[in-house]
Amino acid sequence: MKQTIKHKFYKSLSLFALAGSLVLTGCEKYLDGTQLPAGTIGAEDVYVNDNMASTVVTGMYMNLTNTAGYGGGTGSNLGYILALYTDEAKSTLSGNFADIVYKNAIQSSESPYWSAYYKMLFVANAAIKGINDSPAKLQYKDQWLGETYFLRALFYFYLVNLYGPVPLALSTDYTVNNRLSRAPAADVYDQIVADLKLAQSMLPADYRNGYGAATTSRVRPNSAAATALLARVYLYMGEWAKAEAQATAVISNQLYDTVSLDKVFIANSKETVWSVAPKTASAAYEFSFYNNGMPATIMPPQGPNSFNVYSTVSDQLLNAFESGDRRFNEWLRVVTIPASGMQPTKTLYFPAKFKSSANNAEYQVPLRLAEQYLIRAEARAMQDKGNAAEDLNVVRSRAGLPAVQPATKTALLTAIARERQTELFSEYGHRFFDLKRTGKLDEVMTAVAPAKPTTWKSYMANWPIPPGDILSNPNLTPNPGYAK
Incomplete structure:
Protein backbone atom coordinates (compact mmCIF):
# COMPACT_ATOMS: atom_id res chain seq x y z
CA MET A 1 0.00 0.00 0.00
CA LYS A 2 1.38 3.43 -0.87
CA GLN A 3 1.45 5.69 2.15
CA THR A 4 0.12 8.84 0.54
CA ILE A 5 1.23 11.13 3.39
CA LYS A 6 5.00 10.76 3.61
CA HIS A 7 7.11 10.90 6.74
CA LYS A 8 8.79 14.07 5.51
CA PHE A 9 5.40 15.72 4.96
CA TYR A 10 4.32 14.75 8.45
CA LYS A 11 7.37 16.38 10.01
CA SER A 12 7.44 19.57 7.97
CA LEU A 13 3.81 20.55 7.45
CA SER A 14 2.36 19.01 10.60
CA LEU A 15 -0.66 16.90 11.31
CA PHE A 16 -2.48 19.91 12.71
CA ALA A 17 -2.32 21.69 9.36
CA LEU A 18 -3.54 18.55 7.60
CA ALA A 19 -6.55 18.05 9.85
CA GLY A 20 -7.18 21.72 10.56
CA SER A 21 -7.41 22.48 6.87
CA LEU A 22 -10.47 20.24 6.80
CA VAL A 23 -12.29 22.25 9.45
CA LEU A 24 -14.26 24.41 7.07
CA THR A 25 -17.42 26.51 7.22
CA GLY A 26 -19.64 23.64 8.31
CA CYS A 27 -17.65 22.65 11.38
CA GLU A 28 -20.04 24.45 13.74
CA LYS A 29 -22.36 21.44 13.46
CA TYR A 30 -19.63 19.27 14.96
CA LEU A 31 -18.52 21.85 17.52
CA ASP A 32 -21.83 23.52 18.51
CA GLY A 33 -20.18 26.90 18.72
CA THR A 34 -17.49 29.15 17.35
CA GLN A 35 -14.81 27.48 15.28
CA LEU A 36 -11.77 26.25 17.11
CA PRO A 37 -8.54 28.19 16.55
CA ALA A 38 -6.72 27.20 13.39
CA GLY A 39 -3.05 27.43 12.58
CA THR A 40 0.06 25.48 11.79
CA ILE A 41 2.32 24.09 14.47
CA GLY A 42 4.73 21.20 14.73
CA ALA A 43 3.17 17.75 14.86
CA GLU A 44 4.74 17.01 18.24
CA ASP A 45 2.88 20.01 19.71
CA VAL A 46 -0.57 19.29 18.30
CA TYR A 47 -2.15 17.80 21.41
CA VAL A 48 -1.17 20.41 23.99
CA ASN A 49 -4.82 21.12 24.88
CA ASP A 50 -8.36 19.87 24.27
CA ASN A 51 -9.09 22.46 21.59
CA MET A 52 -6.24 21.30 19.42
CA ALA A 53 -7.03 17.61 19.91
CA SER A 54 -10.65 18.32 19.04
CA THR A 55 -9.62 20.14 15.86
CA VAL A 56 -7.78 17.07 14.58
CA VAL A 57 -10.73 14.78 15.31
CA THR A 58 -13.21 17.28 13.85
CA GLY A 59 -11.12 17.35 10.70
CA MET A 60 -11.80 13.65 10.22
CA TYR A 61 -15.56 14.20 10.40
CA MET A 62 -15.26 16.97 7.86
CA ASN A 63 -13.32 14.71 5.52
CA LEU A 64 -16.16 12.18 5.66
CA THR A 65 -18.10 14.71 3.60
CA ASN A 66 -15.20 15.45 1.25
CA THR A 67 -13.97 12.17 -0.19
CA ALA A 68 -14.49 9.51 2.48
CA GLY A 69 -17.93 8.15 1.68
CA TYR A 70 -20.52 10.76 2.65
CA GLY A 71 -19.66 13.47 0.14
CA GLY A 72 -21.85 15.80 -1.85
CA GLY A 73 -20.47 14.67 -5.18
CA THR A 74 -22.09 11.65 -6.79
CA GLY A 75 -18.67 10.06 -7.21
CA SER A 76 -17.82 10.45 -3.51
CA ASN A 77 -21.03 9.23 -1.90
CA LEU A 78 -21.21 5.57 -0.93
CA GLY A 79 -24.99 5.41 -0.91
CA TYR A 80 -25.27 6.82 -4.41
CA ILE A 81 -22.43 4.80 -5.92
CA LEU A 82 -23.36 1.45 -4.42
CA ALA A 83 -27.06 1.84 -5.26
CA LEU A 84 -25.98 2.05 -8.89
CA TYR A 85 -23.40 -0.71 -8.60
CA THR A 86 -26.00 -3.21 -7.42
CA ASP A 87 -29.72 -3.46 -8.22
CA GLU A 88 -31.18 -0.41 -6.47
CA ALA A 89 -30.72 2.29 -9.10
CA LYS A 90 -30.14 2.79 -12.81
CA SER A 91 -28.17 5.42 -14.64
CA THR A 92 -29.86 8.02 -16.86
CA LEU A 93 -26.72 9.45 -18.49
CA SER A 94 -24.18 7.50 -20.50
CA GLY A 95 -20.46 8.01 -20.12
CA ASN A 96 -20.17 9.73 -16.75
CA PHE A 97 -18.68 8.06 -13.68
CA ALA A 98 -22.12 7.11 -12.35
CA ASP A 99 -22.77 5.24 -15.58
CA ILE A 100 -19.41 3.48 -15.35
CA VAL A 101 -20.30 2.32 -11.86
CA TYR A 102 -23.78 1.29 -12.99
CA LYS A 103 -22.26 -0.92 -15.69
CA ASN A 104 -19.90 -2.47 -13.12
CA ALA A 105 -17.00 -1.23 -15.22
CA ILE A 106 -14.79 0.41 -12.59
CA GLN A 107 -11.15 0.31 -13.67
CA SER A 108 -8.08 0.34 -11.45
CA SER A 109 -7.37 4.01 -12.16
CA GLU A 110 -10.94 4.99 -11.21
CA SER A 111 -11.34 3.09 -7.95
CA PRO A 112 -12.85 5.39 -5.32
CA TYR A 113 -12.28 5.59 -1.56
CA TRP A 114 -9.09 3.52 -1.20
CA SER A 115 -6.74 6.50 -1.06
CA ALA A 116 -9.22 8.61 0.91
CA TYR A 117 -9.59 6.01 3.64
CA TYR A 118 -5.87 5.35 3.96
CA LYS A 119 -5.19 9.06 4.22
CA MET A 120 -7.73 9.26 7.01
CA LEU A 121 -6.27 6.17 8.66
CA PHE A 122 -2.94 7.96 8.77
CA VAL A 123 -4.60 10.87 10.57
CA ALA A 124 -6.44 8.50 12.93
CA ASN A 125 -3.28 6.56 13.77
CA ALA A 126 -1.37 9.79 14.37
CA ALA A 127 -4.19 11.09 16.57
CA ILE A 128 -4.30 7.92 18.67
CA LYS A 129 -0.55 8.06 19.23
CA GLY A 130 -0.46 11.80 19.77
CA ILE A 131 -3.33 11.89 22.26
CA ASN A 132 -1.98 8.92 24.19
CA ASP A 133 1.54 10.37 24.28
CA SER A 134 0.51 13.93 25.08
CA PRO A 135 2.02 15.23 28.34
CA ALA A 136 -0.97 17.57 28.65
CA LYS A 137 -3.84 16.76 30.96
CA LEU A 138 -6.62 16.59 28.41
CA GLN A 139 -9.96 16.88 30.16
CA TYR A 140 -11.78 15.08 27.35
CA LYS A 141 -9.03 12.67 26.38
CA ASP A 142 -11.37 9.66 26.42
CA GLN A 143 -13.81 11.40 24.10
CA TRP A 144 -11.16 12.26 21.52
CA LEU A 145 -9.69 8.78 21.65
CA GLY A 146 -13.11 7.10 21.57
CA GLU A 147 -14.19 9.09 18.54
CA THR A 148 -10.93 8.30 16.76
CA TYR A 149 -11.20 4.55 17.45
CA PHE A 150 -14.79 4.69 16.18
CA LEU A 151 -13.72 6.40 12.96
CA ARG A 152 -10.80 4.04 12.39
CA ALA A 153 -13.18 1.10 12.76
CA LEU A 154 -15.58 2.73 10.29
CA PHE A 155 -12.83 3.30 7.72
CA TYR A 156 -11.70 -0.32 7.93
CA PHE A 157 -15.30 -1.56 7.79
CA TYR A 158 -15.73 0.06 4.40
CA LEU A 159 -12.30 -0.95 3.14
CA VAL A 160 -12.74 -4.64 3.91
CA ASN A 161 -16.24 -4.70 2.44
CA LEU A 162 -15.25 -2.87 -0.75
CA TYR A 163 -11.83 -4.40 -1.36
CA GLY A 164 -11.67 -7.67 0.56
CA PRO A 165 -8.45 -8.35 2.50
CA VAL A 166 -6.59 -5.06 2.98
CA PRO A 167 -3.37 -3.94 4.67
CA LEU A 168 -3.79 -3.21 8.37
CA ALA A 169 -1.93 0.05 8.88
CA LEU A 170 -1.99 0.86 12.58
CA SER A 171 0.90 3.30 12.81
CA THR A 172 2.25 6.40 11.06
CA ASP A 173 5.53 4.73 10.07
CA TYR A 174 5.56 4.89 6.29
CA THR A 175 8.54 2.53 6.09
CA VAL A 176 6.29 -0.12 7.63
CA ASN A 177 3.07 0.87 5.92
CA ASN A 178 4.67 0.90 2.47
CA ARG A 179 5.50 -2.79 2.82
CA LEU A 180 2.36 -4.17 4.38
CA SER A 181 0.76 -7.13 2.68
CA ARG A 182 -2.97 -7.71 2.72
CA ALA A 183 -4.29 -8.95 6.05
CA PRO A 184 -6.97 -11.67 6.01
CA ALA A 185 -10.46 -10.23 6.27
CA ALA A 186 -10.89 -12.02 9.62
CA ASP A 187 -7.92 -10.08 11.03
CA VAL A 188 -9.35 -6.80 9.75
CA TYR A 189 -12.67 -7.57 11.43
CA ASP A 190 -10.88 -8.47 14.66
CA GLN A 191 -9.20 -5.05 14.60
CA ILE A 192 -12.53 -3.34 13.93
CA VAL A 193 -14.03 -5.13 16.92
CA ALA A 194 -11.10 -4.16 19.13
CA ASP A 195 -11.39 -0.51 18.11
CA LEU A 196 -15.15 -0.44 18.68
CA LYS A 197 -14.80 -1.99 22.12
CA LEU A 198 -12.32 0.74 23.02
CA ALA A 199 -14.72 3.33 21.61
CA GLN A 200 -17.56 1.87 23.69
CA SER A 201 -15.51 2.12 26.86
CA MET A 202 -14.29 5.67 26.21
CA LEU A 203 -17.23 7.48 24.65
CA PRO A 204 -19.90 9.05 26.86
CA ALA A 205 -23.45 7.74 26.99
CA ASP A 206 -24.84 11.10 25.91
CA TYR A 207 -23.85 13.18 22.89
CA ARG A 208 -21.01 15.68 23.21
CA ASN A 209 -19.81 18.48 20.96
CA GLY A 210 -16.31 19.49 19.97
CA TYR A 211 -15.77 21.13 23.34
CA GLY A 212 -16.78 18.07 25.34
CA ALA A 213 -20.10 19.63 26.39
CA ALA A 214 -23.45 17.81 26.28
CA THR A 215 -25.49 18.53 23.16
CA THR A 216 -28.67 17.47 21.39
CA SER A 217 -26.74 17.17 18.13
CA ARG A 218 -25.99 13.59 17.08
CA VAL A 219 -23.22 14.28 14.60
CA ARG A 220 -20.45 12.98 16.85
CA PRO A 221 -20.72 9.37 18.05
CA ASN A 222 -21.51 8.35 21.61
CA SER A 223 -21.04 4.91 23.15
CA ALA A 224 -24.33 3.71 21.63
CA ALA A 225 -23.05 4.57 18.14
CA ALA A 226 -20.03 2.35 18.75
CA THR A 227 -22.41 -0.36 19.99
CA ALA A 228 -24.63 -0.04 16.91
CA LEU A 229 -21.68 -0.37 14.53
CA LEU A 230 -20.37 -3.29 16.57
CA ALA A 231 -23.75 -5.02 16.24
CA ARG A 232 -23.48 -4.66 12.46
CA VAL A 233 -19.92 -5.93 12.44
CA TYR A 234 -20.79 -8.99 14.52
CA LEU A 235 -23.66 -9.73 12.14
CA TYR A 236 -21.24 -9.63 9.20
CA MET A 237 -18.86 -11.92 11.12
CA GLY A 238 -21.60 -14.45 11.81
CA GLU A 239 -21.31 -13.90 15.57
CA TRP A 240 -25.04 -14.13 16.06
CA ALA A 241 -25.28 -14.04 19.86
CA LYS A 242 -22.92 -11.08 20.06
CA ALA A 243 -24.79 -9.24 17.31
CA GLU A 244 -28.04 -9.81 19.18
CA ALA A 245 -26.59 -8.56 22.45
CA GLN A 246 -25.17 -5.37 20.96
CA ALA A 247 -28.35 -4.59 19.03
CA THR A 248 -30.38 -5.19 22.19
CA ALA A 249 -28.26 -2.65 24.05
CA VAL A 250 -29.12 0.01 21.47
CA ILE A 251 -32.80 -0.92 21.21
CA SER A 252 -33.25 -0.76 24.98
CA ASN A 253 -31.55 2.64 25.22
CA GLN A 254 -34.14 5.31 26.03
CA LEU A 255 -32.38 7.82 23.77
CA TYR A 256 -33.76 5.99 20.73
CA ASP A 257 -37.10 5.09 19.25
CA THR A 258 -38.60 4.54 15.83
CA VAL A 259 -40.33 7.61 14.40
CA SER A 260 -42.79 8.14 11.56
CA LEU A 261 -41.41 7.69 8.05
CA ASP A 262 -41.42 11.41 7.32
CA LYS A 263 -39.24 12.18 10.34
CA VAL A 264 -36.57 9.47 10.15
CA PHE A 265 -33.93 11.65 8.50
CA ILE A 266 -34.74 14.96 10.17
CA ALA A 267 -31.63 16.27 11.89
CA ASN A 268 -31.17 14.60 15.29
CA SER A 269 -34.39 12.58 15.11
CA LYS A 270 -34.90 10.06 17.88
CA GLU A 271 -34.22 7.25 15.41
CA THR A 272 -30.76 8.64 14.72
CA VAL A 273 -27.93 6.81 16.45
CA TRP A 274 -25.24 8.66 14.53
CA SER A 275 -25.54 11.13 11.65
CA VAL A 276 -23.26 13.01 9.28
CA ALA A 277 -23.90 16.68 8.59
CA PRO A 278 -23.05 18.46 5.31
CA LYS A 279 -19.65 20.16 5.31
CA THR A 280 -21.34 23.52 4.70
CA ALA A 281 -24.86 24.74 5.43
CA SER A 282 -26.98 23.04 2.78
CA ALA A 283 -29.75 20.58 2.13
CA ALA A 284 -28.87 16.93 2.59
CA ALA A 352 -37.20 10.55 -1.61
CA LYS A 353 -36.01 9.80 1.89
CA PHE A 354 -34.71 13.37 2.01
CA LYS A 355 -37.40 15.93 1.23
CA SER A 356 -36.26 19.34 2.43
CA SER A 357 -34.34 21.99 0.50
CA ALA A 358 -33.71 23.86 3.78
CA ASN A 359 -30.16 24.04 5.11
CA ASN A 360 -29.37 21.38 7.72
CA ALA A 361 -32.98 20.25 8.07
CA GLU A 362 -31.94 16.65 7.35
CA TYR A 363 -28.69 14.74 7.86
CA GLN A 364 -27.26 11.54 6.46
CA VAL A 365 -27.88 8.77 9.00
CA PRO A 366 -25.39 5.89 8.70
CA LEU A 367 -26.58 4.37 11.99
CA ARG A 368 -30.26 4.30 12.92
CA LEU A 369 -32.54 2.25 15.11
CA ALA A 370 -34.50 0.40 12.41
CA GLU A 371 -31.29 -1.31 11.28
CA GLN A 372 -30.71 -2.53 14.84
CA TYR A 373 -34.13 -4.23 14.86
CA LEU A 374 -33.28 -5.94 11.58
CA ILE A 375 -29.85 -6.96 12.86
CA ARG A 376 -31.42 -8.51 15.94
CA ALA A 377 -34.12 -10.21 13.88
CA GLU A 378 -31.52 -11.87 11.67
CA ALA A 379 -29.24 -12.76 14.57
CA ARG A 380 -32.14 -14.36 16.45
CA ALA A 381 -33.31 -16.21 13.35
CA MET A 382 -29.84 -17.65 12.86
CA GLN A 383 -29.99 -18.90 16.44
CA ASP A 384 -33.46 -20.41 15.82
CA LYS A 385 -35.08 -18.12 18.37
CA GLY A 386 -38.84 -17.85 18.18
CA ASN A 387 -38.94 -14.11 18.82
CA ALA A 388 -36.99 -13.14 15.69
CA ALA A 389 -40.14 -12.16 13.78
CA GLU A 390 -41.08 -9.68 16.54
CA ASP A 391 -38.21 -7.40 15.55
CA LEU A 392 -38.99 -7.79 11.87
CA ASN A 393 -42.58 -6.78 12.59
CA VAL A 394 -41.54 -3.59 14.38
CA VAL A 395 -40.11 -2.35 11.08
CA ARG A 396 -43.04 -3.71 9.08
CA SER A 397 -45.57 -2.07 11.37
CA ARG A 398 -43.97 1.34 10.90
CA ALA A 399 -44.29 0.79 7.14
CA GLY A 400 -48.01 -0.05 7.48
CA LEU A 401 -47.54 -3.74 6.73
CA PRO A 402 -49.16 -6.64 8.61
CA ALA A 403 -47.17 -8.79 11.01
CA VAL A 404 -45.73 -12.00 9.64
CA GLN A 405 -44.64 -15.26 11.25
CA PRO A 406 -42.82 -17.28 8.56
CA ALA A 407 -43.12 -21.02 9.06
CA THR A 408 -39.50 -21.90 8.36
CA LYS A 409 -36.10 -20.44 9.11
CA THR A 410 -35.41 -20.04 5.40
CA ALA A 411 -38.66 -18.15 4.88
CA LEU A 412 -37.92 -15.93 7.88
CA LEU A 413 -34.44 -15.05 6.63
CA THR A 414 -35.87 -14.32 3.19
CA ALA A 415 -38.43 -11.98 4.76
CA ILE A 416 -35.71 -10.20 6.76
CA ALA A 417 -33.54 -9.79 3.65
CA ARG A 418 -36.47 -8.31 1.75
CA GLU A 419 -37.20 -5.96 4.62
CA ARG A 420 -33.60 -4.78 4.63
CA GLN A 421 -33.89 -4.16 0.89
CA THR A 422 -36.96 -1.93 1.20
CA GLU A 423 -36.03 -0.26 4.50
CA LEU A 424 -32.35 0.51 3.88
CA PHE A 425 -32.27 1.15 0.13
CA SER A 426 -29.78 3.76 -1.11
CA GLU A 427 -28.25 4.01 2.36
CA TYR A 428 -24.45 3.67 2.35
CA GLY A 429 -24.00 0.29 0.69
CA HIS A 430 -26.31 -1.91 2.76
CA ARG A 431 -27.67 -3.75 -0.28
CA PHE A 432 -24.25 -4.45 -1.80
CA PHE A 433 -22.78 -5.59 1.50
CA ASP A 434 -25.83 -7.72 2.33
CA LEU A 435 -25.64 -9.53 -0.99
CA LYS A 436 -21.92 -10.16 -0.49
CA ARG A 437 -22.10 -11.41 3.07
CA THR A 438 -25.06 -13.74 2.38
CA GLY A 439 -23.55 -15.23 -0.78
CA LYS A 440 -26.31 -13.88 -3.02
CA LEU A 441 -24.30 -11.32 -5.00
CA ASP A 442 -23.50 -13.40 -8.08
CA GLU A 443 -27.05 -14.73 -8.34
CA VAL A 444 -28.65 -11.28 -8.13
CA MET A 445 -26.15 -9.40 -10.26
CA THR A 446 -26.08 -12.01 -13.01
CA ALA A 447 -29.85 -11.62 -13.34
CA VAL A 448 -29.62 -7.81 -13.29
CA ALA A 449 -26.66 -7.43 -15.66
CA PRO A 450 -28.48 -7.72 -19.03
CA ALA A 451 -30.65 -4.69 -18.22
CA LYS A 452 -27.63 -2.49 -17.45
CA PRO A 453 -26.31 -3.79 -19.94
CA THR A 454 -23.13 -5.46 -18.78
CA THR A 455 -21.71 -8.84 -17.93
CA TRP A 456 -21.34 -9.56 -14.25
CA LYS A 457 -18.28 -11.52 -13.16
CA SER A 458 -17.55 -12.79 -9.69
CA TYR A 459 -14.35 -10.78 -9.30
CA MET A 460 -16.43 -7.57 -9.35
CA ALA A 461 -17.44 -8.29 -5.76
CA ASN A 462 -14.18 -6.57 -4.79
CA TRP A 463 -13.09 -3.28 -6.31
CA PRO A 464 -9.68 -2.70 -7.90
CA ILE A 465 -6.77 -1.33 -5.91
CA PRO A 466 -5.16 1.79 -7.43
CA PRO A 467 -2.14 0.72 -9.52
CA GLY A 468 0.15 3.37 -8.03
CA ASP A 469 -0.18 1.76 -4.61
CA ILE A 470 0.59 -1.67 -6.02
CA LEU A 471 3.69 -0.35 -7.79
CA SER A 472 5.01 1.38 -4.68
CA ASN A 473 4.42 -1.58 -2.35
CA PRO A 474 6.08 -4.84 -3.46
CA ASN A 475 3.97 -6.83 -0.99
CA LEU A 476 0.58 -5.52 -2.11
CA THR A 477 -1.22 -7.80 -4.56
CA PRO A 478 -4.01 -6.59 -6.90
CA ASN A 479 -7.55 -7.87 -6.78
CA PRO A 480 -8.13 -10.50 -9.48
CA GLY A 481 -9.74 -9.44 -12.72
CA TYR A 482 -8.33 -5.92 -12.90
CA ALA A 483 -5.36 -4.48 -14.74
CA LYS A 484 -2.35 -3.71 -12.57
Missing part, protein backbone atom coordinates in the same frame (compact mmCIF):
# COMPACT_ATOMS: atom_id res chain seq x y z
CA TYR A 285 -26.81 15.73 -0.33
CA GLU A 286 -29.35 13.04 -1.22
CA PHE A 287 -31.94 15.74 -1.80
CA SER A 288 -29.70 17.18 -4.51
CA PHE A 289 -28.86 13.77 -5.97
CA TYR A 290 -32.47 12.77 -6.54
CA ASN A 291 -34.53 15.96 -6.45
CA ASN A 292 -32.58 19.18 -7.00
CA GLY A 293 -35.70 21.18 -7.84
CA MET A 294 -36.92 18.69 -10.44
CA PRO A 295 -40.71 19.11 -10.81
CA ALA A 296 -43.21 16.26 -10.62
CA THR A 297 -43.92 16.73 -14.34
CA ILE A 298 -41.06 17.32 -16.76
CA MET A 299 -41.98 18.70 -20.15
CA PRO A 300 -40.10 17.23 -23.11
CA PRO A 301 -37.46 17.57 -24.39
CA GLN A 302 -36.25 17.96 -20.82
CA GLY A 303 -35.58 14.97 -18.63
CA PRO A 304 -34.00 14.27 -15.22
CA ASN A 305 -30.55 15.11 -16.59
CA SER A 306 -31.77 18.67 -17.24
CA PHE A 307 -31.90 19.06 -13.45
CA ASN A 308 -28.56 17.31 -12.82
CA VAL A 309 -30.32 14.17 -11.62
CA TYR A 310 -28.61 11.16 -13.15
CA SER A 311 -30.13 8.04 -11.63
CA THR A 312 -33.57 6.60 -10.96
CA VAL A 313 -34.88 3.74 -8.84
CA SER A 314 -34.47 0.35 -10.51
CA ASP A 315 -37.32 -1.94 -11.47
CA GLN A 316 -35.86 -4.55 -9.10
CA LEU A 317 -36.28 -2.26 -6.12
CA LEU A 318 -39.74 -1.12 -7.18
CA ASN A 319 -40.86 -4.74 -7.42
CA ALA A 320 -39.51 -5.52 -3.95
CA PHE A 321 -42.16 -3.41 -2.20
CA GLU A 322 -45.27 -5.19 -0.99
CA SER A 323 -48.71 -3.79 -1.71
CA GLY A 324 -49.65 -1.27 0.95
CA ASP A 325 -46.07 -0.49 1.97
CA ARG A 326 -46.12 3.17 3.03
CA ARG A 327 -42.44 3.49 2.17
CA PHE A 328 -43.36 3.20 -1.49
CA ASN A 329 -45.24 6.48 -1.33
CA GLU A 330 -43.28 8.15 1.46
CA TRP A 331 -39.72 7.30 0.42
CA LEU A 332 -40.15 7.26 -3.38
CA ARG A 333 -41.00 10.21 -5.60
CA VAL A 334 -42.88 9.90 -8.89
CA VAL A 335 -41.91 12.07 -11.84
CA THR A 336 -43.86 11.99 -15.09
CA ILE A 337 -42.64 12.90 -18.56
CA PRO A 338 -45.69 13.35 -20.84
CA ALA A 339 -45.83 11.70 -24.24
CA SER A 340 -44.16 13.63 -27.03
CA GLY A 341 -44.03 12.67 -30.68
CA MET A 342 -43.28 8.98 -30.90
CA GLN A 343 -42.22 8.83 -27.24
CA PRO A 344 -44.85 7.45 -24.82
CA THR A 345 -45.44 8.82 -21.34
CA LYS A 346 -42.68 7.92 -18.92
CA THR A 347 -43.14 7.37 -15.21
CA LEU A 348 -39.91 7.50 -13.22
CA TYR A 349 -39.25 6.90 -9.53
CA PHE A 350 -36.55 8.50 -7.40
CA PRO A 351 -35.45 7.98 -3.80
